[in-house]
Each structure stands twice: as C-alpha cells, then as structure tokens.
Amino acid sequence: MFGQGLLKGLGITWKRMLGKKQTVNYPYAKIEMFPRYHGRFLLDVDKCISCGLCANACPNKVIQLEKQKVGTKQYLTKYVMRIEYCLFCGMCVEACNKDALKFSSTIDMNQYRRSWVRLTLVDRPAPKVEEIPAEAPAKPAKAEAPAKAAKAEAAAAKAPDKEG
C-alpha cells in the first residue's frame, strides 16, 4: 500500500508517546552511574604514600603534589588536580599502587569561574618534627590524618556535589 511507511512512522511515535519515559527529573533526581564511571577523583589520604606515581602517569601534568619529609616518612601536604586540563583517562588511578586514588560517580564538577574548577584534594601543613616522638614518627601523623583529611575533603568539596 502506498504510504505504508508513513503510517508505520506515526505508529512508532504514538507508541513512544505513551511508552515509558527514559529521562529522570535531572537536577532533583539522578541516575545511578556505572561502578567504573570516570567521575570526580577521591583520594584516601591515609593510604597515600606520596610516591608521585600518579603525577608521573598523567599525560597532561594535571596532578601537582607537594610532600615533606617528616621523620623517616614522606608526608603529603598538598594534592591539587588541575581538572580543567584533565581528560579523565584514568592513568593516575591505574598507576596508584596503594588504591589511594579512585574515581567516584560524581559527574557535576561544573563551576561558575574557571579558577574554581581546580580540585584540591589535600591541603594541610606538615606536622612539626619536634612534635613527633623519635621512636614512632608515623603515629601522630596517622592519628592526625583523619581529622585533617576530613578538613581537606570539606575544602575540596566546597562547591560541586553539595550544592548540586
């Protein structure tokens, strides 16, 4: 029959119109991301040994980390990702031997200013050497770490996912 294709097309759009909607009410509801989704970075400060493998693996020199020697251990004082240059290839996450650097499923990292885009995962002063007892140099750093990490995390998460 002439015009059969046209009727078929109308039928398809009619079915689509009454069918299930594929979208969610986005800013208020979000879809679940896949477990291996490349989203916002998470750094577990306790696991990080500030080896710098992630910074070396990065093709765009996104990761800038500063460390300080406290006693016999390297102490991570600053971990900044220049996300504006990041291509989310995941090389840094692959390079991490200690599973400290990970992807989260947070997708909205957009900001109003370019300068706000930079992601500061850790920013903390190194503990003073004299505060640390000589026999156990790592202990205070470790004890301090969760509180500091929480603080750093709060600073890093200033805008995106909380504001949503």
Add this chain to the structure above:
Amino acid sequence: MGETIFVDLTAWLRGLMGGLGVPDLYNEIILMVVKMTAVILFVALNAIWLVYMERKLCAYIQSRVGPRHHGPLGLLQPIFDVVKLMTKEIILSKNVDLVVFLLAPILIVVPPIVAYGLLPFGKGMVAIDMNIGLFFLVAVTSLSTIIFWMAGWASNNKYSLLGGMRVVAQMVSYELPLVLAMLGVVMITGTMNLSGIVEAQNGIWFIFTQPIAFLVFFIAGIAETNRPPFDLVEGESEIISGPYTEYGGMGFAMFYGLAEFANLLVISSMCVVLFLGGWLAPFGWDFIPSWVWFFLKLYLVIFLFMWVRWTYPRIRVDQLMTFGWKVLVPLTLANIFITGTGIYIYRAIGW
C-alpha cells in the same frame, strides 16, 4: 444554558449600549472592537498554550518529559519564555531596511487574526459573517507570504534572503492544492459562507464525502504553516533560521511563537469548519455546547499536526516542489472532476 452564552453576552452588550442612548453606528463599531479584541485574545492565549503543548508533545514523542520546572507541570514555561524574550535587546544589524525590518514582525500576526474574525466558533458565534468568507480567508492568509518575504529581504542577509525565496516558492505552490481542495467542498455546498458550509454538514461531515480533499488540505496546510516536514523555510541545517535569522527577542517571538501558532490555529480551524463539521455535535450529542465541540475538534486537528511534525524528517526542496505540483495538484483536480460528476449524477437520479 452554555450553548448561547457568548451570543447572549453580545446581545446584552448591544442592548445595554442601546439603552444608554449610544447611536446605532457607534454601537456597532464598539461591538466590533469588543469582538476583535476577543479574537485577538483567543489567538494570543492559544498561541501561549500551544507553545507549551508543542514542547510537551515533542518531549513525550521523544521519550522525554518536557518542561516541568516552572509552575505546576511546567505550565508557566511559556510565560517565562515570553518574559525572557521581551527583556532581550532588539539588534539592528548594519544596512537593514529599517522600516520594513521592524514592520514585518508586527504585520505577520495580522493575517491569522483577520482570518480568525471570520471563523464560526459556534452556532451564531462569528465576528463577521461574510457571504464570501472562504474566499476572503484564502486571500488574507496568502498575504503572510509577502510579509515573510519582507523579513527575508529587509534583513540584508543571504540566509534570510534564501529563506524568504523558499517561503514564496513553497507557499505559492501549496496555495494551489489548498484552494483546489476547498473547491470540492464549495461545489457540494454551493456557498462560500463558512456558517453555511458548517450547516451543510448537518447530515454527514465532508471528511467522509471528500476524504481525498481532506488529505490534500491537511498536507498543504502543513506546508502553508511552514511546519515540518515542510519547514524548508527555516531549515536549521541549511539556512540558519530562514527569514528569522536576523531577528532577536520579541521580533523572533512574533515570528516563531505567535505567527506560527496563529497560522496553525487558522489552518486547523479551517480543517474543522470545512471537513469536520465545525461546531456540529457528532452522534447528536448536543448537550455539550457547540463552541466546546469546535474547540475539541480544533485541538484534535492541532494534535494531528503536531504528531505529524514530530514524526517525519524534513524533505528536500525539489521533493517539495515535485510533490506539490505533480501529486497534490493533479489529485485535487481529479477530486474536483469526480465531485462534479457525482453531483450531476445525484441530481440526475433526483436525490
């Protein structure tokens, strides 16, 4: 009670002014102003609603939900759009033909509103009951061609000019099948009065006696309103936005929102009046007022137009012309021939 509410209102207003001692001539003028204001309001409010309806329907067809942020179910979305467009700057690019450029978006809404003055909304509900109503309607609606061309020419932009040329080519070509499709109806009824045409459909709607004419009228109507699949005028991928390219803010809104949907309303109303029995109630269900029936049928046809719009892709210019001149025009001519023969045969039988 609801049946004659608007007619009664008019009669009451006429009586009130007569009682106040207003001379008959002024009385008629004031009434006409009131009627035309009502028509303009009707068109404007419907255009606002149709913007929302189009977006929502498009979204549903594309498995989305559509606007839902502003107001309940996103109903205030068109209001927000209008406010945003009104606050925007009117940009006049270099070397535009200023008078024509600024006049075009104002004039573009005139033809559909004038056309709406002639359409019968219900029993006895027509602003101007003209005995050549259909003829006048065709004459007025074809005026919008030149206003699109004005916009395209005055913009001093190659895309606008191309769009304007396409408008003229398309609308002039599709005017012919549109009018020829109407001719079948006029031949049966023997009148060009729109109320008369509606009355003539008391027994059977003309969609059943003139199915080919309805189909051709529907297709040519889509082309006349420049909607997909015949939206070559504003083919975004080819010529940015056709004649509207240089317009921004409210000028763009007049073309894109108000004029397009006002034209859609006029074409849909003509569909209803000519083929779907206008304000006549089907199955004798006349407990629902006639103007409600008109409205229901109008929105059914508008839904059809929108459904078609969001189903088919845009066709090429040569396909458009070929389809118009080689398919639709011969089809309508054949329809006229068959209708004429049929009328004589029925007369000979003595129906």
